[in-house]
Amino acid sequence: MAVNDYIRERFFPHLWCAGCGHGIVLNGLIRAVEKLGMSRNEIVMVSGIGCSSRISGYMDFHTLHTIHGRALAFATGVKLSKPELNVIVPMGDGDALSIGGNHFIHAARRNIAITAIVMNNRIYGMTGGQYSPLTGPGMLATTAPYSNIDQSFDIVEMAKAAGATFVARTTTYHVHQMADIIRSAILHEGFSVVEVMSQCPTYFGRKNKQGGAVEMMKRMKEITTPIGSKKKVENPDLIERGIFVELDKPEYCSEYNQIIERAMGGY
Amino acid sequence: MTRRIKFIQGNEACVEGALYAGLEFFAGYPITPSTEIMEHLSKRLPAIGGKFIQMEDEIASMCAIIGASLTGQKVLTATSGPGFSLKQEALGYAVMAEIPCVIVNVQRGGPSTGVPTHVSQGDVMQARWGTHGDHSLVTLTASNHQDVFAMTVEAFNIAETFRTPVILLFDEVVGHMRERLEIPEPGEIPIVNRLRTAVHDGVDYHPYLPREDGRLPMSDFGGVHRYNVTGLVHDMWGFPSDNPKIIHGLLRHLVDKIENNASHIAMYKTFYLEDADTVLVSFGSAARSALHIVKSLRKRGEKIGLLELQTLWPFPADIVRRYCNKASYTVVVEMNMGQVCQMVKTAVDHRERVFLANRIDGVFITPTDIKNILRLIKGRGV
CATH class of the missing domain: 3.40.50.970 (Thiamin diphosphate (ThDP)-binding fold, Pyr/PP domains)
Structure with a gap:
């Protein structure tokens, strides 16, 4: 199938700003799904609120655009009620880890086979540039006019600690790696988390004088390095990208099917 | 079977x-x-x-x-x-x-x-x-x-x-x-x-x-x-x-x-409403006590009945009006400060004939509670 077959052209143009990284994630997602050769009817995309969450409407899957922070809770209902469906949940950093933090850690703990893609642009874009739990200290935002004092979450470490069985990080600069990682994440039998470092030139870039989209993407190339590279030893500040965790552990829906068998036999 | x-x-x-x-x-x-x-x-x-x-x-x-x-x-x-x-x-x-x-x-x-x-x-x-x-x-x-x-x-x-x-x-x-x-x-x-x-x-x-x-x-x-x-x-x-x-x-x-x-x-139940001059309106567990007191006062010859609401929303205003509009006393029995009572008042012509019989102390409202409130409403003292 052609790339265009995965999008709803009727609903374009999209609402993202020029230079926004979310369109690159959309591209990466489509290429991942295309390679997998899955039927569009088998895929449900569930999203919350924010710029990133609008990605669902543009894709020609079963799409559920929900309320702020709760996408993973809706997705859990979809997946558990019909485990044969592939459920993908694109989220922003604020959506996934601030208002939706509780659902994030519990979905990871259950190891339910949902693919969570956290599009981390370190800012609340839809509401105009407020600091998120990923903004980081020293940065500027419309609600941190003197500099942000909030420490950041590390999405990868948090997902690992909460029990996710597939954890990866990539960026919008490394679009081929992104497509490969998303493909592996969708195939993974368990809760998978993919952090995609994305750029918001309109708010984060402008507030923090990081230039336009091109400069911000170049920066993502400079500040990241593949997992286990020599560069990381030389410069510990570099952010690693790649697949951090890929574990085989009991998946929630499979486990529940065993409960059904037990209950039907013994009740 | x-x-x-x-x-x-x-x-x-x-x-x-x-x-x-x-x-x-x-x-x-x-x-x-x-x-x-x-x-x-x-x-x-x-x-x-x-x-x-x-x-x-x-x-x-x-x-x-x-x-x-x-x-x-x-x-x-x-x-x-x-x-x-x-x-x-x-x-x-x-x-x-x-x-x-x-x-x-x-x-x-x-x-x-x-x-x-x-x-x-x-x-x-x-x-x-x-x-x-x-x-x-x-x-x-x-x-x-x-x-x-x-x-x-x-x-x-x-x-x-x-x-x-x-x-x-x-x-x-x-x-x-x-x-x-x-x-x-x-x-x-x-x-x-x-x-x-x-x-x-x-x-x-x-x-x-x-x-x-x-x-x-x-x-x-x-x-x-x-x-x-x-x-x-x-x-x-x-x-x-x-x-x-x-x-x-x-x-x-x-x-x-x-x-x-x-x-x-609109779903509801009616009890003794044909000739009722006093109509109790209630729902949920409070309606159990309301029905109890209606039955016992009927035995004494009082023209009292009960409209038990099972649909609360959309509010069955037509039903309430049909059974309560001509009553001398409409008494809403509920365990709150008059949430349904307010709605009943908007459904009838004479809101001054609508009264509240309630309890808000976490204790289940009893038939005696309702009986005492009825006596007060009708000026008979407790």
């Missing part, structure tokens, strides 16, 4: 009703006094191939049932006051996206943590207006276990018919009290199943274009029709819109589909 007779709690009667109606998916979070519903379902649902999940919080439970409903399943969650407050945003989502689902609120004393183990009927207005924005939805209640069963089945039927969330507003007394329940044979109470679209694969399906009768046939997630569901104002494809005509049309549709069918949705 012998009929199944059980001696159980009201919460379990609700479980039996839900299973009879075809419940397939439950998500919940523990909270007094509704927890027994989830405990029983954790055992019963997998035994019939259904799914049960204890979610991380009340909000997640409401969200999960909406997700499951979209795959074509009949879904339920159960809670009490604090949890009901937390569910309100997602409940509004179910109104906006027109997702069939049933929410049980076994009421306890509030506000806030209140008195978790004591009875109250203080969530009547919250059931109607708890979520933000103009909207309409259906709220049913019951005073005994046979009716808890019947209203639970009815809640699922209404949810499917109108593609709406339906709230079952029970209370702690009905939820925890034990009494007899006779489970009807399959088919004895009609069941409404999901109306699915007849549109074929490859033909443009409009998930939000109502048929002539106002109903919107659905297509299950995973089926051949891929469409968008959103809490934003949306067009007939389910895609976001800020077109004033679409905003107006959608709001009118959401409200009219319920309010225009208020007379079909």
Whole structure:
């Protein structure tokens, strides 16, 4: 199938700003799904609120655009009620880890086979540039006019600690790696988390004088390095990208099917 | 075949009703006094191939049932006051996206943590207006276990018919009290199943274009029709819109589909109302005491009757008016500060003839309480 077959052209143009990284994630997602050769009817995309969450409407899957922070809770209902469906949940950093933090850690703990893609642009874009739990200290935002004092979450470490069985990080600069990682994440039998470092030139870039989209993407190339590279030893500040965790552990829906068998036999 | 007779709690009667109606998916979070519903379902649902999940919080439970409903399943969650407050945003989502689902609120004393183990009927207005924005939805209640069963089945039927969330507003007394329940044979109470679209694969399906009768046939997630569901104002494809005509049309549709069918949705019971000059209006467990005092005063020759409301929202104003408008005294018996009483006053010509007989101290209102209040209202002293 052609790339265009995965999008709803009727609903374009999209609402993202020029230079926004979310369109690159959309591209990466489509290429991942295309390679997998899955039927569009088998895929449900569930999203919350924010710029990133609008990605669902543009894709020609079963799409559920929900309320702020709760996408993973809706997705859990979809997946558990019909485990044969592939459920993908694109989220922003604020959506996934601030208002939706509780659902994030519990979905990871259950190891339910949902693919969570956290599009981390370190800012609340839809509401105009407020600091998120990923903004980081020293940065500027419309609600941190003197500099942000909030420490950041590390999405990868948090997902690992909460029990996710597939954890990866990539960026919008490394679009081929992104497509490969998303493909592996969708195939993974368990809760998978993919952090995609994305750029918001309109708010984060402008507030923090990081230039336009091109400069911000170049920066993502400079500040990241593949997992286990020599560069990381030389410069510990570099952010690693790649697949951090890929574990085989009991998946929630499979486990529940065993409960059904037990209950039907013994009740 | 012998009929199944059980001696159980009201919460379990609700479980039996839900299973009879075809419940397939439950998500919940523990909270007094509704927890027994989830405990029983954790055992019963997998035994019939259904799914049960204890979610991380009340909000997640409401969200999960909406997700499951979209795959074509009949879904339920159960809670009490604090949890009901937390569910309100997602409940509004179910109104906006027109997702069939049933929410049980076994009421306890509030506000806030209140008195978790004591009875109250203080969530009547919250059931109607708890979520933000103009909207309409259906709220049913019951005073005994046979009716808890019947209203639970009815809640699922209404949810499917109108593609709406339906709230079952029970209370702690009905939820925890034990009494007899006779489970009807399959088919004895009609069941409404999901109306699915007849549109074929490859033909443009409009998930939000109502048929002539106002109903919107659905297509299950995973089926051949891929469409968008959103809490934003949306067009007939389910895609976001800020077109004033679409905003107006959608709001009118959401409200009219319920309010225009208020007379079909109105369920109630009447006791001794033919010649009643004093009409008690009550619902839920309070209606048990109201019926008791009506029967005992009838024995003494008083012209008193009871209108027991089973549908609280949309408020059955026509029914209330029919039975109360000519009465010298209309006395609303409820365990709150007059939430239904206010509505009754707006339904009749002489609001000065409408009185409140209530208790708000967490103690179940007794027939004697009502009798004493009646004497005060009629100027006879206690």
